[in-house]
Amino acid sequence: MTLIRLDGLKTYYRTEEGDVAAADGVSLSVSPNETLGLVGESGSGKTTVAKSIIRLLPDNGEIVDGTIEYRDENVTEMSMKEVRRNLRWKEISMIPQNAMNGFDPVQTVCDQIVEAIRAHEPDTSRAEARSRAEDLFEELGLDAERIDDYPHQFSGGMAQRAMIALALAVSPSVVLADEPTTALDVVIQDRILGTISDLQEEYDTAMILITHDMSVVSETCDRIAVMYGGRVVESADADTIIRNPRHPYTLGLRNAFPDITADSQELISIPGTPPELTDPDEGCRFAPRCPFAEERCWEETPEPEEFGEGHVVECHRADEADLLREEASKRETWQELREQAERAAFDGGSDE
Numbered sequence: 001m002t003l004i005r006l007d008g009l010k011t012y013y014r015t016e017e018g019d020v021a022a023a024d025g026v027s028l029s030v031s032p033n034e035t036l037g038l039v040g041e042s043g044s045g046k047t048t049v050a051k052s053i054i055r056l057l058p059d060n061g062e063i064v065d066g067t068i069e070y071r072d073e074n075v076t077e078m079s080m081k082e083v084r085r086n087l088r089w090k091e092i093s094m095i096p097q098n099a100m101n102g103f104d105p106v107q108t109v110c111d112q113i114v115e116a117i118r119a120h121e122p123d124t125s126r127a128e129a130r131s132r133a134e135d136l137f138e139e140l141g142l143d144a145e146r147i148d149d150y151p152h153q154f155s156g157g158m159a160q161r162a163m164i165a166l167a168l169a170v171s172p173s174v175v176l177a178d179e180p181t182t183a184l185d186v187v188i189q190d191r192i193l194g195t196i197s198d199l200q201e202e203y204d205t206a207m208i209l210i211t212h213d214m215s216v217v218s219e220t221c222d223r224i225a226v227m228y229g230g231r232v233v234e235s236a237d238a239d240t241i242i243r244n245p246r247h248p249y250t251l252g253l254r255n256a257f258p259d260i261t262a263d264s265q266e267l268i269s270i271p272g273t274p275p276e277l278t279d280p281d282e283g284c285r286f287a288p289r290c291p292f293a294e295e296r297c298w299e300e301t302p303e304p305e306e307f308g309e310g311h312v313v314e315c316h317r318a319d320e321a322d323l324l325r326e327e328a329s330k331r332e333t334w335q336e337l338r339e340q341a342e343r344a345a346f347d348g349g350s351d352e
């Protein structure tokens with residue numbers, strides 16, 4: 001069974017400069033208990049996908065096409081009342097990027113967690129709800145005595161953990177976790193991710209874990225979807241994405257985290273900048289930064305193609321993966337692009 005299914009989701013932001021195609025035909029699915037990692041550089045559309053799922057888009061954001069199904073119900077067609085009553089928190093909760101914004105500043109953290117629990121489980125007493133919140137605090141390494149504090153009394157890292165407690169306390173079927181550990185140091189990060197995984201198992205929760213960090217997803221996720229320029233350019237089980245990726249962008253991302261795989265040892269970042277999402281060009285969006293781009297890559301947008309079960313890739317050269325993998329692990333492959341990008345930046349600068 002599929003819990004969440006996105007099919008051709010397009011979410012645009014209206015701006016004075018035109019529409020920003022932040023999600024531009026995103027298809028993906030999440031099964032019960034599964035953890036799907038959504039990775040990609042800043043601005044690739046990850047948060048937009050998550051916010052679309054629970055209809056938390058800002059005023060200028062709009063789902064313009066495609067469908068989002070939750071347990072076979074079309075979320076895009078639900079009224080906001082239905083979303084609030086039947087979906088948000090109860091079924092799907094979100095740990096936002098800036099945890100402090102997720103809390104109401106004038107209520108204690110405890111009251112907010114207790115209210116959230118009781119809103120969805122009216123039979124649970126305040127005392128029971130409080131005790132569940134305290135247990136979660138402890139599991140997440142927070143001092144349970146601080147539970148009666150107001151959000152502003154927490155540091156950023158504590159607020160993030162308290163938000164994780166809130167998101168899990170309501171026992172949702174799915175948690176959307178947007179960079180849940182970025183405000184935390186590496187040791188705590190590992191511990192929190194471990195705790196989230198344990199709690200996920202305990203509460204039977206599926207998760208979409210959003211991050212730009214390949215090493216986080218490689219440790220935590222069952223499947224990975226790689227986003228670039230508003231599209232999922234490659235998706236597969238985590239092992240395939242780490243060991244046998246086919247898209248040059250995934251290969252480049254992997255180089256940026258050399259510790260996740262034995263065959264790329266040095267850190268090589270992808271030169272250039274993400275694409276303009278207002279009025280995107282024809283062709284593959286990664287072509288300007290791709291060391292393997294050919295003429296057709298600039299002209300034709302690649303269609304999703306399946307390689308083995310559940311491994312979907314949008315790249316004209318995906319069938320040459322062995323060659324690409326070998327070339328992509330060499331620094332010189334990316335070097336020329338870097339020089340081009342630097343020249344372009346220099347020329348751009350001298351015009352001003």
Ligand SMILES: Nc1ncnc2c1ncn2[C@@H]1O[C@H](COP(=O)(O)OP(=O)(O)OP(=O)(O)O)[C@@H](O)[C@H]1O
Nearest residue numbers: 013015020022041042043044045046047048058277
């Ligand atoms: N309210 C908005 N109005 C206009 N453009 C927006 C708005 N919110 C996001 N965008 C743009 O949409 C694109 C996708 O943003 P999004 O936050 O979904 O990406 P992301 O991959 O989650 O990045 P990050 O990791 O930085 O959050 C970016 O180009 C961003 O500038």
